[in-house]
Amino acid sequence: MAEAIKQDDINRAVWAACDTFRGTVSADIYKDYVLTLLFLKYISDVWQDHYDGYRKQYGDTPELIAELMRSERFVLPEGARFYAMLDRRHEPGNGERIDKALHAIEDANIGKLRDVFQDISFNSNKLGEEKQKNDLLRHLLEDFAKPELNMRPSRIGNLDVIGNAYEFLIKNFASDAGRKAGEFYTPPEVSALMAGIMDMAEGEEACDPACGSGSLLMKCGQRVQAKHGSKKYALYGQESIGSTWALAKMNMFLHGEDNHRIEWGDTIRNPKLLDSENSLKHFDVVVANPPFSLDKWGHDTAEHDRFGRFRRGLPPRTKADYAFILHMVETIKPRTGRMAVVVPHGVLFRGGSEGAIRRKLIEENLLDTVIGLPEKLFYGTGIPAAILILRKAKADRSVLFIDASREFKSGKNQNQLTDGNIRKIVETYHARASAPKYAHLAAPEEIAGNDFNLNIPRYVDTFEKEPEIDLVAVRAQRLRLKAELEELEGKMDGYLKELGY
Numbered sequence: 001m002a003e004a005i006k007q008d009d010i011n012r013a014v015w016a017a018c019d020t021f022r023g024t025v026s027a028d029i030y031k032d033y034v035l036t037l038l039f040l041k042y043i044s045d046v047w048q049d050h051y052d053g054y055r056k057q058y059g060d061t062p063e064l065i066a067e068l069m070r071s072e073r074f075v076l077p078e079g080a081r082f083y084a085m086l087d088r089r090h091e092p093g094n095g096e097r098i099d100k101a102l103h104a105i106e107d108a109n110i111g112k113l114r115d116v117f118q119d120i121s122f123n124s125n126k127l128g129e130e131k132q133k134n135d136l137l138r139h140l141l142e143d144f145a146k147p148e149l150n151m152r153p154s155r156i157g158n159l160d161v162i163g164n165a166y167e168f169l170i171k172n173f174a175s176d177a178g179r180k181a182g183e184f185y186t187p188p189e190v191s192a193l194m195a196g197i198m199d200m201a202e203g204e205e206a207c208d209p210a211c212g213s214g215s216l217l218m219k220c221g222q223r224v225q226a227k228h229g230s231k232k233y234a235l236y237g238q239e240s241i242g243s244t245w246a247l248a249k250m251n252m253f254l255h256g257e258d259n260h261r262i263e264w265g266d267t268i269r270n271p272k273l274l275d276s277e278n279s280l281k282h283f284d285v286v287v288a289n290p291p292f293s294l295d296k297w298g299h300d301t302a303e304h305d306r307f308g309r310f311r312r313g314l315p316p317r318t319k320a321d322y323a324f325i326l327h328m329v330e331t332i333k334p335r336t337g338r339m340a341v342v343v344p345h346g347v348l349f350r351g352g353s354e355g356a357i358r359r360k361l362i363e364e365n366l367l368d369t370v371i372g373l374p375e376k377l378f379y380g381t382g383i384p385a386a387i388l389i390l391r392k393a394k395a396d397r398s399v400l401f402i403d404a405s406r407e408f409k410s411g412k413n414q415n416q417l418t419d420g421n422i423r424k425i426v427e428t429y430h431a432r433a434s435a436p437k438y439a440h441l442a443a444p445e446e447i448a449g450n451d452f453n454l455n456i457p458r459y460v461d462t463f464e465k466e467p468e469i470d471l472v473a474v475r476a477q478r479l480r481l482k483a484e485l486e487e488l489e490g491k492m493d494g495y496l497k498e499l500g501y
Contacts, residue, residue: 017143044082049152080104094137095123163255189417195219204284209267211237214248235260269298286339294320313357337392348454374408403460
């Protein structure tokens with residue numbers, strides 16, 4: 001390549017594109033427009049790069065080139081490419097033209113992009129009246145036409161800079177989005193920790209039943225790529241919010257994760273990841289960061305769930321935490337199946353139906369590890385959370401407790417797990433042994449003796465004993481200081497007398 005491609009330059013360019021909207025449209029609205037246009041620019045650049053390559057190779061042979069272009073990863077109809085809209089950006093109707101282009105691309109790639117653009121309209125009055133909207137979109141098209149955002153494969157090669165830029169945008173939108181952020185993004189350090197513990201192997205299948213933008217799920221796949229240099233795995237997910245589901249689909253494609261199946265719908269009320277017999281599909285790895293203590297999750301119909309997910313008990317009407325956990329348990333494979341789920345600490349000790357469910361999961365020897373995380377790790381909430389690891393085939397009946405609540409790098413608004421913090425947790429998990437003030441391997445009798453309460457301080461003693469105070473030495477020091485003070489006061493009196501006071 002003629003030039004070095006720097007991720008930071010691309011990240012700055014895509015973040016600068018957001019300046020078009022700032023002060024005019026709120027971030028939770030304009031994020032969808034920026035992310036969608038980044039996707040459109042990327043597939044347009046790839047298409048154009050391949051088209052130009054064929055023309056150089058085969059000359060002016062339109063029929064042959066058209067036939068070759070039909071086998072592209074994405075088919076782009078005439079007039080639906082980014083540059084067609086860029087050429088007409090000074091004309092009225094930018095919003096309508098972009099919408100028509102997206103629908104044409106969706107129709108031409110229905111197997112991959114069905115319904116992906118249905119929740120986004122560039123012709124919406126959310127962007128203001130027609131003149132303002134047209135100007136905003138003209139500026140946005142020009143922002144993405146900058147040289148830094150030339151995404152042609154002949155320029156960027158095999159670098160994952162576009163997928164990384166997409167993740168960069170999602171992370172920054174999440175940090176600005178307050179409570180809504182938890183709907184679509186898990187901090188990358190937490191995703192890396194969960195992927196490291198799950199340690200997905202070549203040929204395995206992973207699922208996230210509350211997948212948001214798909215970042216946590218892709219971290220599991222990237223683990224296989226890093227360890228085996230292979231993409232021999234499959235990713236599955238389900239997301240209830242339509243616009244977030246669309247983000248996940250685009251995110252997958254931008255990272256080259258074509259072997260995925262992401263469904264749109266409510267996992268608890270209507271799970272869509274089913275097998276050929278219309279039963280819940282089973283996976284080797286299941287990971288999730290579901291919404292904490294979700295209200296109105298489908299309690300009324302859960303008792304008659306046709307998949308039998310709630311046979312261990314019915315979670316409370318106003319807290320869906322165990323509804324997600326029980327769903328995940330039912331979808332892990334009998335021998336290789338393992339799962340990691342982020343939960344609020346209340347899941348560890350609340351009583352009632354949750355206590356009964358927790359007891360059954362422990363007695364069935366499904367609970368493997370409880371990891372306490374620091375506070376302020378997650379976007380939209382400052383409370384500390386925990387990760388539960390469950391396995392279908394455990395080697396012993398004990399439960400490992402890890403207190404990593406003090407393992408973090410402090411930030412202004414958000415704390416972070418460092419690489420060292422993550423490595424320590426993962427190594428402790430695999431060692432499966434007690435460590436002073438950090439980890440404790442609890443026998444089933446100990447947990448039963450605590451009435452199946454999993455509150456981490458019951459098992460990991462982090463108490464730091466105060467050093468003993470030598471009262472004799474303290475008294476001697478006090479007398480010495482008192483004598484020095486009297487001497488100083490005597491000298492001060494002398495100075496004052498000399499001065500005539």
